[in-house]
Amino acid sequence: MPTAVLPRASRTASAGDGGVPRRRTRVLALTEARWAGAALVLFLLALPLELTGAPAWAWGPLYALVYAAGGWEPAQSGLRELREKVLDVDLLMIVAALGAASIGQVMDGALLIVIFATSGALEALATARTQDAVRGLLDLAPATASRITPAGEETVATEDLVIGDVIRIRPGERVGADGRVLDGASDVDQATITGEPLPAPKEPGDEVFAGTLNGTGTLRVAVERDASESVIARIVAMTEEASRTKAPTQLFIEKVEQRYSLGMVAATLAVFLVPLAFGGDLTGSLLRAMTFMIVASPCAVVLATMPPLLSAMANAGRHGVLVKSAVVMERLGQTDAVALDKTGTLTEGTPRVTGIRPLPGAGLSEDGLLALAAAAEHPSEHPLARAVVSAAQERGQALATASDFGSAPGTGVTATVEGHRIAVGSPARLLRDDATPAGVSATAAAAELEETGRTAVLVLRDGLPVGVLGIADRIRRDAAATVASLARLTGGSPMLLTGDNPRAAARLASEAGITDVRAELLPEDKAAAVRAQEQAGRRVLVVGDGVNDAPALAAAHVGIAMGRAGSDLALETADAVVIRDELATVPAVVALSRATRRLVVQNLVVAGVFITALVVWDLVGHLPLPLGVLGHEGSTVIVGLNGLRLLRESAWHRAAGHGTNASPPITRPASSDG
Numbered sequence: 001m002p003t004a005v006l007p008r009a010s011r012t013a014s015a016g017d018g019g020v021p022r023r024r025t026r027v028l029a030l031t032e033a034r035w036a037g038a039a040l041v042l043f044l045l046a047l048p049l050e051l052t053g054a055p056a057w058a059w060g061p062l063y064a065l066v067y068a069a070g071g072w073e074p075a076q077s078g079l080r081e082l083r084e085k086v087l088d089v090d091l092l093m094i095v096a097a098l099g100a101a102s103i104g105q106v107m108d109g110a111l112l113i114v115i116f117a118t119s120g121a122l123e124a125l126a127t128a129r130t131q132d133a134v135r136g137l138l139d140l141a142p143a144t145a146s147r148i149t150p151a152g153e154e155t156v157a158t159e160d161l162v163i164g165d166v167i168r169i170r171p172g173e174r175v176g177a178d179g180r181v182l183d184g185a186s187d188v189d190q191a192t193i194t195g196e197p198l199p200a201p202k203e204p205g206d207e208v209f210a211g212t213l214n215g216t217g218t219l220r221v222a223v224e225r226d227a228s229e230s231v232i233a234r235i236v237a238m239t240e241e242a243s244r245t246k247a248p249t250q251l252f253i254e255k256v257e258q259r260y261s262l263g264m265v266a267a268t269l270a271v272f273l274v275p276l277a278f279g280g281d282l283t284g285s286l287l288r289a290m291t292f293m294i295v296a297s298p299c300a301v302v303l304a305t306m307p308p309l310l311s312a313m314a315n316a317g318r319h320g321v322l323v324k325s326a327v328v329m330e331r332l333g334q335t336d337a338v339a340l341d342k343t344g345t346l347t348e349g350t351p352r353v354t355g356i357r358p359l360p361g362a363g364l365s366e367d368g369l370l371a372l373a374a375a376a377e378h379p380s381e382h383p384l385a386r387a388v389v390s391a392a393q394e395r396g397q398a399l400a401t402a403s404d405f406g407s408a409p410g411t412g413v414t415a416t417v418e419g420h421r422i423a424v425g426s427p428a429r430l431l432r433d434d435a436t437p438a439g440v441s442a443t444a445a446a447a448e449l450e451e452t453g454r455t456a457v458l459v460l461r462d463g464l465p466v467g468v469l470g471i472a473d474r475i476r477r478d479a480a481a482t483v484a485s486l487a488r489l490t491g492g493s494p495m496l497l498t499g500d501n502p503r504a505a506a507r508l509a510s511e512a513g514i515t516d517v518r519a520e521l522l523p524e525d526k527a528a529a530v531r532a533q534e535q536a537g538r539r540v541l542v543v544g545d546g547v548n549d550a551p552a553l554a555a556a557h558v559g560i561a562m563g564r565a566g567s568d569l570a571l572e573t574a575d576a577v578v579i580r581d582e583l584a585t586v587p588a589v590v591a592l593s594r595a596t597r598r599l600v601v602q603n604l605v606v607a608g609v610f611i612t613a614l615v616v617w618d619l620v621g622h623l624p625l626p627l628g629v630l631g632h633e634g635s636t637v638i639v640g641l642n643g644l645r646l647l648r649e650s651a652w653h654r655a656a657g658h659g660t661n662a663s664p665p666i667t668r669p670a671s672s673d674g
Helices: 031-051 056-083 089-102 106-140 231-243 248-277 282-296 306-318 326-332 342-346 366-377 383-394 427-431 437-451 479-490 502-512 523-535 547-555 568-573 585-620 625-647 649-660
Strands: 010-013 021-024 144-149 152-157 166-169 179-183 186-189 200-202 219-223 321-323 337-340 347-358 402-408 412-417 420-425 455-461 464-475 495-497 516-518 540-544 558-562 576-578
Touching: 031 056, 031 106, 056 089, 056 106, 089 106, 089 248, 089 282, 106 625, 248 282, 282 585, 282 625, 306 321, 306 326, 306 585, 306 625, 306 649, 321 326, 321 585, 326 558, 326 585, 337 342, 337 479, 337 523, 342 347, 342 464, 342 495, 342 502, 342 540, 347 366, 347 383, 347 437, 366 383, 366 402, 366 412, 366 420, 366 455, 366 464, 383 455, 383 464, 420 427, 427 437, 427 455, 427 464, 437 455, 437 464, 464 502, 479 502, 479 585, 495 502, 495 523, 502 516, 523 540, 523 547, 540 547, 540 585, 547 558, 576 585, 585 625, 585 649, 625 649
Parallel strands: 337 495, 337 540, 495 516, 540 558, 558 576
Antiparallel strands: 010 021, 144 152, 144 166, 166 219, 179 219, 186 200, 321 576, 347 464, 402 412, 412 420, 420 455, 455 464
């Protein structure tokens, strides 16, 4: 069928979507729909004239206009393909209609043209609506924003905002750009981006997304991404790029289609000539051959694959998973093994204070020890220092002012806090075989924390140990459920591939429910572990985020990168990107891919049954041409619309339910090649 040229879509808002603007292509905005409508009107004018016995000059020109209005576009497309030595099914339909007219079946040929044109218009509308679902996300972002400048406040186009600009978002306004809150507090409705059912509270330091709806407070936000790099824009750009690719199933069908079409032409000639050779009627033989050409055409088969794949990619994109191609969408459902990175994938990727151990005799409570360390660490930009300061601020502690700050790489920091010289850093460097009771106690506390996979940070006051802090990367809240769901989908427990030490890896694996743990791996070791699984016949899905994950992502059957904190190399190497860092979307998109595969099979079965039944009817019995046209085009429309079911919100929710209802992981012993 002809490819739809997408017109400007109308924008509406429905009550059910929280007032979110929605693009919806008007039917008559499509060229295919206008020509199909014209052909239908002309046919309805000609048909009663013919049936009531009007002279041929009254209805004949009208039928001729039906052929022209409904057939010129597919005929032009088919001839263009023929010049490229490609036999297009559309051209065969036009030939069949003209063949019917040549033997006096003008009305039957016109009916074929009308139904064929209407089918093409419906396919064009389906394609337009699929793209509307993705492109409509762009309408979420407001056209203008209030930018704060030294001279005051000005209204600018959101596309003119640059990184570093500060914008003001008033109550009820949509956020104009991806950024971070500088001051103010409000609740922001992020349902269109994150899927969260309730508004998310936003305070200084929190991230906000373009297109989300501000609540009752006023926010001042620093822009962190250009408009073209916003979450919404990335969804649209990557999904549109993906829609231009073709899955292996589609490529196979297109390859077979050419041979099938040539064979169908040969078979049509045989259906026409063989009866003639045995004295058959010319008109009857030609009519049967034309009917055969129509019902044997593989239009429905051709449409069986791409609408479901494109719909699934659009749906995944709306929920924060950018699948880079139709090939990837198909391959995701084929995976039967999973390898997960640790830091930034199963964990949040941000160090947090998880243990506070004041030493006996130091005279400090947990809050007092934390406040002392945070005051000394406050001027530092080290990730562990930020973790200590954040922990103190979360407890509402007021930090004392530090002076004479100093930092030594690999050792820690020193500062004067309230008249005391405070040092915070590595126990191994700061203690240096301290055999005093306080030193021994500090060494034991540090060893206890490190034994559980945490990083120990020692605090000294005036040269004496007063306590130890434990810092670790916190596991994601949905990690265990995700691991369980992936285990159920693939039939085996995922592997954990990490460069971290074995104790930290084992601790996290036990929390997540993973039994196959491989620690202290270099990037090439991760890639080797994946290749070993692939060579053993497994199709491995790798999920990672860092530069050290890129080789494994490239070696995998499918690679998924965690987008928010992922490195540029990992994002480029991966086949799909989870842009909102929601780990639970990984099993959801795998389940959606499998649902897509099932729907493609359904479409192929429907198409095959229709073609077989109609062909047998035509060859064995007498299939009226109008009925053959209805059966052929009806199956094409059914297959096309069936693929669009995957655009529904319910399709994603059913796929995501695999994570919610996942059974415990099926464990498999670690292989000896790790």
